[in-house]
Amino acid sequence: MKSEQQYIELYEANRDVICAHSAPALNALRQQAFLDFCSKGFPSQKEERYKYTDVAAAFAPDYGLNLNRLSIPVNPYEAFRCDVPNLSTSLYFVVNDQFYDGAVRNRPTLPEGVVIDSLSRVATAHPEWVEPYYGRLARSGKDAINALNTMLAQDGLFIRVARDVVVPRPVQIVNVLRADVPLMANRRVLIVLEPGAQMQLLVCDHAMDSHAFLTTQVAEVFVGENANLELYELEETHAANTRFSNVYVDQAANSTATVDHLTLSSGLTRNRTDVTLSGEYAEISMYGAVVADGSQHVDNNTLIDHRVPHCQSNELYKYVLDDHAVGAFAGRVLVREGAQKTVSHETNANLCATRSARMYSQPMLEIYADDVKCSHGSTVGQLNDAALFYMRQRGIPEDEARLLLKFAFVGEVLSNIRLDALRDRLHHLVEKRFRGELGRCAGCAPTSTCKL
Amino acid sequence: MMEERRNSFVREVAEKKYEYGFTTDVHTEIIEKGLSEEVVRLISQKKGEPDWLLQFRLEAFRYWQTLEPPTWGHLQMPSVDFQDISYYADPTKKPSQGDAKGEIDPELMKTFDKLGIPLEERLALSGTAVDAVMDSVSVKTTFREKLREKGIIFCSISEAVREHPDLVREYLGSVVPYRDNFYAALNSAVFSDGSFVYIPRGVRCPMELSTYFRINARGTGQFERTLIVCCDDAYVSYLEGCTAPMRDENQLHAAIVEIVVMENAEVKYSTVQNWYPGDAEGRGGVLNLVTKRGHLRGVNSRLSWTQVETGSAITWKYPSCVLSGDGSQAEFYSVAVTNNHQQADTGTKMIHLGRNTRSTIISKGISAGRSQNSYRGLVKVGSKADGARNYSSCDSLLLGDTCGAHTFPYMDVQNETAVAEHEATTSKISEDQLFYCNQRGISTEDAVGLIVNGYAKDVLNKLPMEFAVEAQKLLGVSLEGSVG
Numbered sequence: 001m002k003s004e005q006q007y008i009e010l011y012e013a014n015r016d017v018i019c020a021h022s023a024p025a026l027n028a029l030r031q032q033a034f035l036d037f038c039s040k041g042f043p044s045q046k047e048e049r050y051k052y053t054d055v056a057a058a059f060a061p062d063y064g065l066n067l068n069r070l071s072i073p074v075n076p077y078e079a080f081r082c083d084v085p086n087l088s089t090s091l092y093f094v095v096n097d098q099f100y101d102g103a104v105r106n107r108p109t110l111p112e113g114v115v116i117d118s119l120s121r122v123a124t125a126h127p128e129w130v131e132p133y134y135g136r137l138a139r140s141g142k143d144a145i146n147a148l149n150t151m152l153a154q155d156g157l158f159i160r161v162a163r164d165v166v167v168p169r170p171v172q173i174v175n176v177l178r179a180d181v182p183l184m185a186n187r188r189v190l191i192v193l194e195p196g197a198q199m200q201l202l203v204c205d206h207a208m209d210s211h212a213f214l215t216t217q218v219a220e221v222f223v224g225e226n227a228n229l230e231l232y233e234l235e236e237t238h239a240a241n242t243r244f245s246n247v248y249v250d251q252a253a254n255s256t257a258t259v260d261h262l263t264l265s266s267g268l269t270r271n272r273t274d275v276t277l278s279g280e281y282a283e284i285s286m287y288g289a290v291v292a293d294g295s296q297h298v299d300n301n302t303l304i305d306h307r308v309p310h311c312q313s314n315e316l317y318k319y320v321l322d323d324h325a326v327g328a329f330a331g332r333v334l335v336r337e338g339a340q341k342t343v344s345h346e347t348n349a350n351l352c353a354t355r356s357a358r359m360y361s362q363p364m365l366e367i368y369a370d371d372v373k374c375s376h377g378s379t380v381g382q383l384n385d386a387a388l389f390y391m392r393q394r395g396i397p398e399d400e401a402r403l404l405l406k407f408a409f410v411g412e413v414l415s416n417i418r419l420d421a422l423r424d425r426l427h428h429l430v431e432k433r434f435r436g437e438l439g440r441c442a443g444c445a446p447t448s449t450c451k452l
Numbered sequence: 453m454m455e456e457r458r459n460s461f462v463r464e465v466a467e468k469k470y471e472y473g474f475t476t477d478v479h480t481e482i483i484e485k486g487l488s489e490e491v492v493r494l495i496s497q498k499k500g501e502p503d504w505l506l507q508f509r510l511e512a513f514r515y516w517q518t519l520e521p522p523t524w525g526h527l528q529m530p531s532v533d534f535q536d537i538s539y540y541a542d543p544t545k546k547p548s549q550g551d552a553k554g555e556i557d558p559e560l561m562k563t564f565d566k567l568g569i570p571l572e573e574r575l576a577l578s579g580t581a582v583d584a585v586m587d588s589v590s591v592k593t594t595f596r597e598k599l600r601e602k603g604i605i606f607c608s609i610s611e612a613v614r615e616h617p618d619l620v621r622e623y624l625g626s627v628v629p630y631r632d633n634f635y636a637a638l639n640s641a642v643f644s645d646g647s648f649v650y651i652p653r654g655v656r657c658p659m660e661l662s663t664y665f666r667i668n669a670r671g672t673g674q675f676e677r678t679l680i681v682c683c684d685d686a687y688v689s690y691l692e693g694c695t696a697p698m699r700d701e702n703q704l705h706a707a708i709v710e711i712v713v714m715e716n717a718e719v720k721y722s723t724v725q726n727w728y729p730g731d732a733e734g735r736g737g738v739l740n741l742v743t744k745r746g747h748l749r750g751v752n753s754r755l756s757w758t759q760v761e762t763g764s765a766i767t768w769k770y771p772s773c774v775l776s777g778d779g780s781q782a783e784f785y786s787v788a789v790t791n792n793h794q795q796a797d798t799g800t801k802m803i804h805l806g807r808n809t810r811s812t813i814i815s816k817g818i819s820a821g822r823s824q825n826s827y828r829g830l831v832k833v834g835s836k837a838d839g840a841r842n843y844s845s846c847d848s849l850l851l852g853d854t855c856g857a858h859t860f861p862y863m864d865v866q867n868e869t870a871v872a873e874h875e876a877t878t879s880k881i882s883e884d885q886l887f888y889c890n891q892r893g894i895s896t897e898d899a900v901g902l903i904v905n906g907y908a909k910d911v912l913n914k915l916p917m918e919f920a921v922e923a924q925k926l927l928g929v930s931l932e933g934s935v936g
Contacts, residue, residue, distance in 0.1 A: 048524070337854070352868045355835055361863035366526075367878050370850035374878040380833075380863055381871035 003060040004041040021069040022154040023123035025130045033140035033150035052328035053299045063184035089172035097185040113162030120155040137220045137248035149218040156188035161197035170200040182212040189219035193227040200230045212240040219247045223255040232260040242268045253279025261288040270299040277311040288317035289413040292325035299328040306339040315346040321357035330362040337368040346376035473698030476563040480543040480669045512630035512640030519634045525797040526826040539642045541587035541669040569664045583663045588644030605650040612648035627710035627747045635706040636743045646676035651686040662691035673704035682717040689720040696728040700736040707742045715750030727763035734793025737765025744771035748780035756783040758914045760923040772801035775809035782811045785911040790823030799829035804840035813844035819855035826858040833870040840870040848878040
């Protein structure tokens with residue numbers, strides 16, 4: 001049986017249950033998504049954007065789904081402790097794909113005009129907040145993961161920051177995976193920053209059980225005029241976890257956005273990030289750091305679409321691959337006709353530490369305007385012998401010297417994190433990770449892959 | 453005022469005639485259009501080929517029938533009706549006599565004279581031996597005797613099949629098998645003339661070898677096949693040039709070049725490609741769909757591809773190197789110029805298999821008019837290629853706001869001791885540079901020529917001298933006045 005078939009059958013059999021436990025705004029696109037999924041199926045590796053990840057194989061195993069929205073017997077506020085010290089955040093949880101609002105201790109107070117809530121609840125209570133945006137960027141006809149997610153997603157996260165509101169404290173969303181059987185979670189995220197709004201958002205993925213998890217996440221992010229968004233996504237799960245995340249960002253004029261992807265431990269991770277610069281003078285910075293070992297597979301696929309003149313984009317992705325890890329980076333920068341005065345820089349640097357680690361790097365420039373400054377660079381290599389020698393000469397043992405160099409290598413990405421406490425914490429986590437120690441938050445489930 | 457001048461340059465260039473666009477009125481024997489097993493057999497029979505080669509062609513043809521044309525290039529490819537092309541055209545056949553080889557039609561001699569390729573040895577530049585190929589047949593190969601004294605074989609591939617069948621059989625298809633891709637399969641089925649070069653052990657070829665390809669007949673395609681074998685400690689520099697008449701139809705050119713480089717041997721392969729690019733509205737022009745590959749088999753072998761691509765409506769070409777010999781070195785230098793509606797998707801593949809292999813890629817793209825120019829390259833380092841090293845640099849220059857420049861590099865590294873680097877930039881000629889030149893009394897078009905030549909210098913310097921002069925002129929002609 002082809003891997004698509006089980007999802008098609010699942011949807012056909014449970015269409016009513018899925019719709020009953022969701023909101024009309026979400027249900028409205030389901031049927032079309034289903035048809036798109038049926039006609040397209042999972043992309044094969046012949047498709048340029050899925051060249052490095054076998055999607056059908058990842059979706060082939062049988063996972064359970066919580067279509068009836070049974071509540072998960074866990075209070076993450078008690079069970080989970082995020083150990084980023086000194087980071088004062090407004091903390092929210094999404095358990096699997098449900099926004100958690102059970103027994104909440106210290107519900108954070110937010111300024112007026114800021115809504116952080118369950119997507120399906122907001123879509124029922126205020127459809128006018130959701131309908132104009134939902135499915136507008138993540139079209140189901142464009143991508144099979146979008147189609148599958150739109151077809152099955154029942155809930156997720158909704159964030160709205162009203163015009164000119166500045167969210168003073170960073171918001172932290174913790175996606176907790178918790179189940180007693182292998183589970184598939186389809187999470188949907190909608191973030192709308194109205195003109196002039198500002199927010200820092202930290203999203204962490206954690207697994208509280210060592211079961212296999214398969215997550216699809218589709219996030220649509222709208223950054224209004226003069227708005228400013230910093231989005232940090234940190235993945236710290238385990239080897240049995242598979243994640244497909246599609247993040248779509250649309251930026252209006254004069255807006256600034258930062259998107260950080262930090263993958264420390266996972267099984268198979270595929271992040272697709274599409275950024276559309278649709279207003280002049282918009283600026284996007286994208287950073288990514290991947291530290292992978294074992295048989296981890298991390299594939300970052302990005303597209304920055306410069307549609308109008310005077311926009312800037314900057315991209316930096318760094319990978320450190322150990323053991324049998326496979327890393328892939330494909331970054332496409334598209335400068336459309338008329339998008340003059342575009343400035344775009346893209347860098348991908350990679351370290352392969354073992355022979356069996358494999359890196360694919362594919363930075364791409366597609367340019368249809370002449371008055372632009374665009375560049376990209378990409379390297380695959382190993383640690384600098386001269387630097388190693390220098391350190392050893394000064395009495396630093398070779399292992400320690402290697403570690404320092406690796407650390408400095410990733411440090412370039414981490415130094416761009418503007419949340420000081422998070423940056424310090426990540427420095428610490430990455431260092432522990434390189435030392436082969438427990439490189440994860442205390443809240444996660446220990447698994448066999450963690451090197452204790 | 454400035455604007456007006458600019459426009460007049462553009463008009464001038466747009467109206468400029470393609471210098472090599474004339475046709476030769478010579479009787480040409482053309483077989484019926486269409487492609488079938490019978491046609492493949494007929495080509496083989498016309499060339500008097502042995503059975504093994506016919507079988508090779510037939511296998512390739514049968515495999516080709518199972519394939520679809522590739523669509524992954526960044527190209528708007530017109531659909532090609534493969535049944536509407538004649539696969540064999542012989543301008544050397546006289547209507548009355550049967551075979552009258554040896555005596556060349558004066559019209560043909562004139563044609564090549566006009567192209568600047570004199571076929572009479574006394575007139576030729578002393579340093580270059582030429583194999584002149586028109587449509588499907590090699591017209592003449594010069595300096596053969598002189599080369600033979602050193603043991604060098606330089607002849608058309610049809611002759612090589614007759615005279616050195618063992619050599620051809622050993623190497624043909626060993627670098628580019630017919631299963632490689634759609635156009636390689638097509639070429640393997642219907643290939644006609646091209647050059648065969650064999651440099652024996654320890655011989656340094658005393659002169660540049662070159663092939664000049666010319667498409668003349670209407671409704672035909674050219675499917676040449678070139679095979680170069682350079683034995684241990686040998687050296688050869690090989691040049692290739694090509695032109696075609698102006699026609700309002702697209703003509704197909706699907707060639708294969710195979711190069712085998714043995715221990716400590718060195719091959720330099722230079723191309724100045726100037727097929728008819730189509731008119732300013734994008735009508736006609738040659739579809740240049742070529743598979744070129746070198747296999748660096750021996751220890752410390754060296755191969756260098758240098759290409760100047762100015763012609764063709766569509767270029768789909770990736771001269772590649774398979775570096776299997778330990779310590780082998782490969783280089784790829786390319787200048788690709790596109791103007792009007794031309795499209796180019798070109799680059800290279802460097803496949804590192806041996807230890808301590810090195811490769812360098814320098815690619816310079818220049819786009820003007822409404823053209824699209826893409827670099828596509830692969831650097832692959834296998835798990836046994838310890839100490840492999842690659843450096844790639846791809847620059848694009850945009851002249852005008854309606855053209856496109858694209859870069860699609862692929863890197864696939866499986867060895868922890870390998871180092872691969874890639875960098876690319878895209879920019880236009882800055883107003884400051886132009887102003888600086890203008891201020892010193894250099895006109896805008898001269899300034900552009902100067903800047904473009906400076907930009908392409910890294911590559912042009914790698915060309916043999918006569919070619920470099922030619923290439924520089926070509927760059928000037930292709931781009932004059934197209935600065936926006």
